[in-house]
Amino acid sequence: MAPQLAIVLxxxxxxxxxxxxxxxxxxxxxxxxVQFVGGENFERLWHDATYxxxxxxxxxxxxxxxxxxxxxxLLLAVLANRVVAGAWVYRSxxxxxxxxxxxxxxVVWLFLFAPSVGVVTYVLREWGLAWNPxxxxxxxMALIVMAAVWKQISYNVLFFLxxxxxxxxxxxxxxxxxxxxxxxxxxxxxxxxxxxTAFFLLVINIIYAFFDTFAVVxxxxxxxxxxxxxxxxxxxxYDGFKALDLGGSxxxxxxxxxxxxxxxIVQFRFxxxxxxx
Amino acid sequence: xVENRPALTVLxxxxxxxxxxxxxxxxxxxxxxxxxxxxxxxxxxxxxxxPGDSMAENYRVALWGGVLNNGGRVAPAxxxxxxxxxxxxxxxxxxxxxxxxSAFAIVFFRFRFRTxxxxxxxxxxxxxxxxxxxxxxxxxxxxxxxxxxxGLTVPLMASATATFLFRQFFLTVPxxxxxxxxxxxxxxxxxxxxxxxxxxxxxxAALFVIQFIYGWNxxxxxxxxxTNETMLPIVLGIKRLLTGGDAGTDWNIVMATAxxxxxxxxxxxxxxxxxxxxxxxxSEK
Numbered sequence: 001m002a003p004q005l006a007i008v009l010x011x012x013x014x015x016x017x018x019x020x021x022x023x024x025x026x027x028x029x030x031x032x033x034v035q036f037v038g039g040e041n042f043e044r045l046w047h048d049a050t051y052x053x054x055x056x057x058x059x060x061x062x063x064x065x066x067x068x069x070x071x072x073x074l075l076l077a078v079l080a081n082r083v084v085a086g087a088w089v090y091r092s093x094x095x096x097x098x099x100x101x102x103x104x105x106x107v108v109w110l111f112l113f114a115p116s117v118g119v120v121t122y123v124l125r126e127w128g129l130a131w132n133p134x135x136x137x138x139x140x141m142a143l144i145v146m147a148a149v150w151k152q153i154s155y156n157v158l159f160f161l162x163x164x165x166x167x168x169x170x171x172x173x174x175x176x177x178x179x180x181x182x183x184x185x186x187x188x189x190x191x192x193x194x195x196x197t198a199f200f201l202l203v204i205n206i207i208y209a210f211f212d213t214f215a216v217v218x219x220x221x222x223x224x225x226x227x228x229x230x231x232x233x234x235x236x237x238y239d240g241f242k243a244l245d246l247g248g249s250x251x252x253x254x255x256x257x258x259x260x261x262x263x264x265i266v267q268f269r270f271x272x273x274x275x276x277x
Numbered sequence: 278x279v280e281n282r283p284a285l286t287v288l289x290x291x292x293x294x295x296x297x298x299x300x301x302x303x304x305x306x307x308x309x310x311x312x313x314x315x316x317x318x319x320x321x322x323x324x325x326x327x328p329g330d331s332m333a334e335n336y337r338v339a340l341w342g343g344v345l346n347n348g349g350r351v352a353p354a355x356x357x358x359x360x361x362x363x364x365x366x367x368x369x370x371x372x373x374x375x376x377x378x379s380a381f382a383i384v385f386f387r388f389r390f391r392t393x394x395x396x397x398x399x400x401x402x403x404x405x406x407x408x409x410x411x412x413x414x415x416x417x418x419x420x421x422x423x424x425x426x427x428g429l430t431v432p433l434m435a436s437a438t439a440t441f442l443f444r445q446f447f448l449t450v451p452x453x454x455x456x457x458x459x460x461x462x463x464x465x466x467x468x469x470x471x472x473x474x475x476x477x478x479x480x481x482a483a484l485f486v487i488q489f490i491y492g493w494n495x496x497x498x499x500x501x502x503x504t505n506e507t508m509l510p511i512v513l514g515i516k517r518l519l520t521g522g523d524a525g526t527d528w529n530i531v532m533a534t535a536x537x538x539x540x541x542x543x544x545x546x547x548x549x550x551x552x553x554x555x556x557x558x559x560s561e562k
Contacts (some may be wrong), residue, residue, distance in 0.1 A: 023522055076296045077288045092547060093297045096304075099542035101494035101512045104535050107519065108303045111310065111528060119306055158554055181286060215496035228283055231350060233497075241414075241501065249413065 001188055051235065051252070058231045061145060062209035069149040069205055070198065076153070076185065077160030098154040102147075102212055106219030109147035139226030140221045144229055147220060150212045155224070158202055163197030164190070195234075203267045207260065232256060283353075304539075311335055311533040318528045331529070339533040342542060351527070353519065354534050357511040360429075361493050362541065364510060367430040368492035369485050372439050376484075377477070380443035381469050385455070414501050424505045439484050446480050447473065482552040487546055494541045511538040 046052075069160060076213045082088045098107070112120045138149060175185045214233045223230045230238065236256065240249030283313070302345055310318055313329030337343070342353030382388075413432055422428030458468045474481075499510050501509045509517075515538060546553060 011450050024560075035308060039560050042441065076293065079293050083293070090293050090297065092550065093299060095550060095553075096546060097300060099490055099546040100539055101496065101542075103494075103496045103512045104538055107515055107535060108307055110519075111532065112303055112306060115526065150300065150303065152465070152505075154450065154509075182282070213513075218496070218500075220517075237497065238282075253412070 005038050031183070049217035050230075054232055054235045057141075058210065061141065061148075061213075061229075061231055062206050064141075064145045065148045065152070065209040065213070066202055066205040067147065067150045070201055072149070072212055073153045074194075074198070076161055077157045078162060078190070080157070081161060081164040091157075094157050095154045097151055100151055100160075102151055102215035103219040105147045105151040106216040106221075109143055109150070110220045112128065113143050127236045136223055139227060141225050142211065144216050144220055145215050148183065148209060151216070152205060153206055156205070159197055160194070169224050203263055207263060210256070210259070295515070300405040307535055308531045310528055311536055313529055315527045315529050331461055335529045335533040336537070339530050339537060340445060347399065351530055352514065353513060354511060354537055356507065357514040358537060358541070360508060361510040361512065361538070363426065364430050365489050365542075366491035366501075367426065368433050369488035372434045372488050373431060373481055375434060375483055376439035376443050377481075380440050380447055381473060384444055384459050385465070408516065417502065422509050424503055426508075429499060429502055429508065429510075430492070433495060439488070442480060443477065448475065479552060479555065481494050482549060483555050486549045488555040489545050497531075514538075 076094060079095070080087055083090060100108075112118050115121060171189055171193075172185055175189055180188065210231070211233055214229065214237065217229055217234050218229055218237075233256070234251065236249050236252045239252065309328055311434070312335065313334035314331045317329055338351050339354050341355065342351050379394075383391065416486075417428045417432060419424060420428075422431075454472060455468065458472055463471065493511060494512065497514055498509075499513050503513070505508050515531060515534050518534060519526055
């Protein structure tokens with residue numbers, strides 16, 4: 001007990017408290033004078049166009065990651081669940097990206113889509129699409145979305161498979177006897193029963209897109225071109241460690257914490273409700 | 278199988294194979310790129326999708342470092358892999374050890390502030406380290422732990438997922454077992470060692486996989502923590518290689534290093550697949 005409490009206190013509550021406290025301070029560039037400014041850091045963020053833009057970017061990014069990741073992995077999981085013999089082969093072949101570090105996923109996709117040497121870039125150019133994630137913000141966004149989704153697919157598939165396997169076979173058989181085809185069975189039985197899993201994964205994927213993708217972004221695009229892929233976490237890092245705006249960075253941390261906490265609360269509320277039905 | 282629909286089965290397999298190919302294609306390109314020379318990749322864009330013949334050379338340079346044709350120097354990857362391995366193992370075992378102990382305390386002992394302690398740990402579940410990098414960095418710096426293994430690993434153990442998993446499991450241990458152990462004269466620690474730990478081996482195995490991957494794949498924290506090359510994990514080392522821009526990067530070496538960085542966690546995942554699935558699914562209930 002004691003060791004964990006010590007670690008939690010030193011490396012968790014102390015920093016969190018510091019973040020709160022620092023978010024209320026303003027430091028000059030050399031750290032020589034510190035001033036208490038109250039809510040000014042937050043107010044400044046509110047008027048900061050780049051921060052609001054970063055919010056928008058993060059929102060677009062996480063929605064894309066969640067929707068694409070969930071729909072593709074749901075499809076794969078439902079199909080893999082149909083397979084009787086050799087299902088484990090597919091599972092093994094789909095599970096390994098779980099082990100890939102986000103940063104490596106970023107590098108790999110960067111290589112595939114590199115403007116002059118990328119294999120996929122070449123194909124796209126043949127099709128008449130001048131692909132250049134280093135210049136075009138939308139291309140860069142597409143690149144990190146793909147890398148992030150690719151990395152996350154195995155996790156989603158695992159959960160969907162587990163969810164699918166807990167659906168009673170008798171329900172599906174009964175529906176089949178009543179004459180419902182596979183398509184109908186999926187939408188009227190499987191999908192509703194899977195919705196708790198799907199909802200859980202939605203929250204997890206949004207959290208993933210918010211935080212764990214820092215490495216993808218940093219490795220693949222550095223938040224560029226310009227600020228077009230600077231998601232919120234990247235901005236916390238950049239402002240705090242590159243631009244040395246400690247107060248602003250801490251204020252951003254606090255906002256992020258608030259977002260995660262509210263997401264988690266939503267999730268727990270939902271799980272509690274799920275128990276009753 | 279509910280009914281037999283050959284057409285649908287064929288379609289299922291086709292789609293699955295397509296999915297597997299799409300998921301696997303990046304890996305294939307990486308492997309191929311790691312067997313070619315830098316010239317092959319850059320000059321004949323797009324690179325050929327057949328294996329080249331400089332695989333041994335690329336991995337030798339990636340692992341032990343060396344000087345490239347263009348005069349660039351490559352730092353050896355094996356010390357970085359050692360750092361990654363050490364930190365991943367420390368994080369995995371450290372987290373399992375402290376979580377076992379605190380879950381034990383929370384479940385089996387009644388003491389003052391028990392609920393308070395529980396909640397203190399519980400809230401950490403919500404906040405990934407990425408959110409609190411700045412302040413955590415200054416705490417670690419003020420403790421003088423920058424560029425040390427302690428600084429690299431201990432802050433990452435401050436999370437509650439593992440504690441929760443063990444708590445859930447311990448709650449299912451029947452009271453009779455505890456009473457029986459007490460009647461036989463076992464002290465609490467003996468009970469912990471002789472009953473709880475052996476009972477939770479599958480949970481421990483599952484957590485080991487999850488935490489090993491988590492530790493190996495850390496990026497942001499080592500990025501801030503390590504300024505010294507001897508403490509650089511491999512995931513970060515790869516980014517150091519991306520220096521020359523688009524066509525100037527030695528992609529063959531980068532890709533060989535990427536494979537080196539991917540293999541250990543992938544082996545752990547594939548070998549311990551069964552436990553991983555159990556652990557992941559259990560931990561989120």
